[in-house]
Amino acid sequence: MFQPNLMDGGHHQLHPLEMAQNNSEGDLARLRDEEFDSTKSGSENQEGASGDDQEPRQKKKRYHRHTQHQIQEMEAFFKECPHPDDKQRKELSRQLGLEPLQVKFWFQNKRTQMKTQHERHENTQLRAENEKLRADNMRYREALSNASCPNCGGPTAIGEMSFDEHHMRLENARLREEIDRISAIAAKYVGKPVVNYPILSSPMAPRPLELGVGGFGGQPGGEMFGGAGDLLKSISGPTEADKPMIIELAVAAMEEMVRMSQLGEPLWTVSLDGATDVLNEDEYIRTFPRGIGPKPSGFKSEASRENAVVIMNHINLVEILMDVNQWSNVFSGIVSRAATLEVLSTGVAGNYNGALQVMTAEFQVPSPLVPTRESYFVRYCKQHADSTWAVVDVSLDNLRPSPTARCRRRPSGCVIQEMPNGYSKVVWVEHVEVDDRGVHSLYKQLVNSGHAFGAKRWVATLDRQCERLASAMATNIPTGEVGVITSQEGRKSMLKLAERMVISFCAGVSASTAHTWTTLSGTGADDVRVMTRKSVDDPGRPPGIVLSAATSFWLPVPPKRVFDFLRDENSRSEWDILSNGGVVQEMAHIANGRDTGNCVSLLRVNSANSSQSNMLILQESCTDSTGSFVIYAPVDIVAMNVVLNGGDPDYVALLPSGFAILPDGSAAPGGEVGPSGSLLTVAFQILVDSVPTAKLSLGSVATVNSLIACTVERIRASLSCETA
Missing domain, CATH: 3.30.530.20 (START domain)
Structure with missing residues (x-):
């Protein structure tokens, strides 16, 4: 006999909530799993069900299949709102020709299905992650079991763990926690805990990482006093x-x-x-x-x-x-x-x-x-x-507290x-x-800005040096430009020689604890620092007594302008006393970066003085956003011919001089540092006596002092005229 459904409103139909109470939990689970899918979703339309659990069911359940249009509309609504309220369900039922309860059950079933799918997916991921941890754990255990002493080759004894073994023990402790956590989660879905493989526990008690709790330098909260000692010489390796x-x-x-x-x-x-x-x-x-x-x-x-x-x-x-x-x-x-x-x-x-x-x-x-x-x-x-x-x-x-x-x-x-x-x-x-x-005080602002030793300087230097190394390895060198060195071997040798020149200059110009500087005052320039070094068996430096002199001062000129002035061979005669007013001409160059200022050049001084007519100058100029260098050294023409032909540059004697140009640390719009002025360091290295055992004369000190003071004055005069 035909039974009225919900749409017919027959008086024999029980309320859906009453029927739901009469269903067993198994029936409900079966309804949710079997009744609903993405193309045949629908609410349960039970007809003629008995309200008495003791009597056999007289009527069969009947399922109402929604139309494709109804399913699509409810699917679209579900994506926007999985939990519609009464008002939304009534409006949706009116649009689709369904009862509000049918809409309500459809959304309940849809949410149940989505939750089941999510749990299955999460369970699969947890299983995969747990298997990976098992494999890693087994790998670490195998590595630990095969550990050997790096000195004797025997099994590693407790208390003599290598770094790798100690690191593995720390990793194993973390893995144990991770496996326990995932095992607990997986047990919720799998129904039983995941078997844990045994992990080798560390025999060492965990140490706190607050290694400095007792204070720095052995004095809790104490202030450090004393001059800068040579810490590098006094420190030995760890125990x-x-x-x-x-x-x-x-x-x-x-x-x-x-x-x-x-x-x-x-x-x-x-x-x-x-x-x-x-x-x-x-x-x-x-x-x-x-x-x-x-x-x-x-x-x-x-x-x-x-x-x-x-x-x-x-x-x-x-x-x-x-x-x-x-x-x-x-x-x-x-x-x-x-x-x-x-x-x-x-x-x-x-x-x-x-x-x-x-x-x-x-x-x-x-x-x-x-x-x-x-x-x-x-x-x-x-x-x-x-x-x-x-x-x-x-x-x-x-570990090695030092009061200095x-x-x-x-x-x-x-x-x-x-x-x-x-x-x-x-x-x-x-x-x-x-x-x-x-x-x-000259450098306080630059240091306080964080740009003197900060990350920007490290990254800018690395970027520039990577370009330099790429240039040394380049093979597609244009041949049409005059003065370009196209020989791969010649380029490598010349760049290697220039690199040694730059390293020697930088190592000799700073206030390193390896240097003992003597300050000369009242020279016309700012204070000049001088020091001497003896060279005996260094093939890269001429034998004898070498006098180094350096001074730093401020210029009211942007760093880029100072850099361009000092690296340009056409303006060299304005400041270079050693060129004696002669014309300086670039004979060869190697570009080694995007910026045209990054270049290694070989210069010739055409001077009326016969003793300087064959003098060559090797020069490297380099610049980035944090600073610039112009470094040069006189070189022997015969030695440079060997280098340009790909010969070993290590035996070419060099005494580098030059300039370091830094911004003065002033803040500027756009984040650039120091457009208002420059901090310029001038440094010279001069061989004052070819006999290593000779004593330094006061005349030699006076000569180099005069040389550096005159150079500073010429640079100031030339750049001040431009800015006046």
Whole structure:
């Protein structure tokens, strides 16, 4: 017999809610699983059901199949509003010719189906993640079981763990927590807990990372006094007892530096000029409460972040950073001296992943008026993904407290990401605490701005040096331009010679603790610093006594104008006393960057003086957004012919002189630094006696003092005329 449905409003039909109560839980689950799908969704239309559970059902259930149009309309509404209210259900039922309860049940079933699908998908993901953790855990266990002593080849004894093993133990502890968490979640869906594989527990109690709680330099909250001692000479490698703490500190520093490279506000805020990121120190302490201890009394914080895309493969960049010689050469304008005291780990799988080195370094500004910053730190390299690496430094001063320490590095370094076509994206974080009270007033503003030692200077130098290295490897050299060196071997030899010249200049111009400067006053220029060095067996420097002199002063001229004036051979006679008024002509050059100012040149001085008629000058000029150099040295014409033919440049004797040009630190619109003036350092190296055992005469000091004072006066006069 035909039974009335809900649309007919028959008096034998029970209310749907009553029927739902009479259904068992199995019936309800079956209705939700079987009744509803994306093309045949519909509300249950039960007809003639008995209200008495004790009596057999007299009528069969009947399902109402919605039309395709009704399903599409409700599907569209569900995407916008999965939980419609009464008013919305009534309006929808009126539009589709359905009862509000039919609409209500359809949405209930739809939500149930979506939840079931989501749970199945999440369960699948949890299973896959758990399987991955199992595999990683088994791999670590196998590596630990096969660990051997790097010295004797035997099994590793407790207390002599390598860095790799210790790191694996830390990773295993984290994996145990992760597996337990995922196992608990998976049990909710799978119905039983996932079996945990046993993990080798560390026999060592966890150490706190607050290595500096006792204060810096061994004095809680004490202020550092005394002059800048030669920290690099006094520091030795770490002891066996220090190594576990160094490893833990390196791992924590890596995590902190990577997070600092990624986080935005409120940790980093944009400066008023919109050009730089400024660290919120209060937020930093809240975000990273565990570290190397509180800031020492009298110290100030410097923190900066910068990024760039550079023309170098990411693997090559990592190799440069992890090789102390390559690192100090590439950053010779910033690193005056550096050494690796001990290599705790060389890495795994034939690369620097996991490499750990204890190092010392001295960081400089190219001027004798800014004290260098000495640092004793650990450097840690880690591969975070197939194409992303990170290298971090963090100070170890608390392991070797020194009353003369004036700088310590909080986690600083860079994240390197592979880019197409041999490029890499570099994000650099520089974070130090320093006592900079020894900085001369001329350079106070530049140092206080953070640009003297900050991340922007590191990144700008790296970008420029990557272009220089790419130029040295270039093979498609245009042949039409006069003076261009097209020989691949000749280009490499000349660039290598120029690199040594720049490194020698930068190492000899700063206020390094390796130098003993004597100050000469009342010279007409600002104070001149002089020092002597004896050269005996150095094939790259003429034998005898070498006198170095340097001075720094301010010019009311933008740095770019000073740079263009000093590098131009046509204006050289205006300041170069040694050219004796002769015409200077460029014979050959090598362009090594996007900026036309980045160039290595070979100059000839055409002088009436016969003794100078054959003199050649090797010159390198380089510039970026943070500073510029013009460095030159007289060279022997016969030796340069050997170099241009691809010969070994290491035996060409050089005494470099030149200029370092920095902005004065004034803020400007657009974020550029120092358009109002320049800080210019002038430095000369002169052989005053070819006999190494000879004594330095006062006449030689007076001569070089006069030379540098006259050069300064000529530069001031020439540039002042232009700005007048």
